[in-house]
Amino acid sequence: MTGTAAPAPHHATDPAVVVGDDGLARPAWAATDPLLRHYYDTEWGMPVCDEHGLYERITLEAFQAGLSWATILRKRPAFRTAFDGFDPDRVAAYGDADIERLLADAGIVRNRAKILAAVTNARATVRLREHGGLPALVWSFKPPQTPRPRTFAEIPTTSPHSRALAAALRKHGFAFVGPTTMHALMEAVGIIDTHLLDSHRRGTSGIWPA
Template sequence: MTTFELTPAGLVLGVDNRLRPQWATTSQLLQDYYDYEWGRPPKTESEMFERIVLEGFQAGLSWEIVLKKRPAFREAFCDFEVDRIASFGEADVAKLLANPDIIRNQNKIRAAINNAQRVQQLRAETDLITFLQNFAPVAWERPTSLEQAKTKSAESAAMARELRRRGFKFVGETTCFALMEATGMIDNRIVGAAALLDVPDSNGLLQTS
């Protein structure tokens, strides 16, 4: 993608005259994700669970790889319907491990199934979205530069501890922080960066049912 030089805050001015962090300018896929989805709160349990699962699969990899495989993930994981994933057995694990279109990591696949079962247990107390949003900070100061942007916080550490206590897996404090900023629990857009755009009908990043 064609971009201009970095600003002092670490932002890139695109050909569309919008300022974005450098990570969101290296491909059209990442640019669309940043423009239309990053920071938008999920509306349903399935949407939030999808983000938890994908953040877990991203560990050690690039987010662009996950986004490229996202349609295949949605198909393989039943559009992230918690009850269907929670019922997966060994035959389903084997099928997922044989699927070349997703990230074939056995530990992460089993974690997704385990986490779906933990969400089922959570329903006796509250819904998944409300539970996670309770960890959002009361106040959050947006970073003024890329260097100032955090990758974890006291709130993400608290979320990770509680999720692990409840049996969730692949939910470290950095992963939880990424989940929090990606789903709008914190606004971590650099001051001066372009704001979130409304999702056009033709954009396929979000489940907008």
């Protein structure tokens, strides 16, 4: 972590919610690290409804399994370079030489199973175009209601809808798409809103009211 240390934060009602020096309330995980704070303030939970964006998010969520999101976020520029900007058509055409290239790339997470899943999922994304496309499939699992957590303990890590989405994606040939990973995807792309009620980002997606 780099940069000048932030001033000591003040706590809101929930100790997991931190009011920063700018007066805005955020969850503790997004309160101090400048990279995570920017990601939380500008990107996390905002709607992603295009094929390219969803393929990238599914890929990065798979790479994140077992690691911190901060690790993946710091490596995201390198991931984008290594995977041709997450263009599904280009990644779908990868062969053995590309797999070896990726395994030798110190800028990304060099996990063979996850790299192979990225290629598998690119090919599945391309095939899905004949069945309505990836965005239509993913967003069809938007639930009728979203969680309204006041504390971290109230934020679910799976749901019936994330389990159903994972099963549907697996049926279409996707890999590394378990219920927990897909729940994280649904949070990240705005399908559900799990911002804490005290957070300044609650309700900002335009999908769900605060």
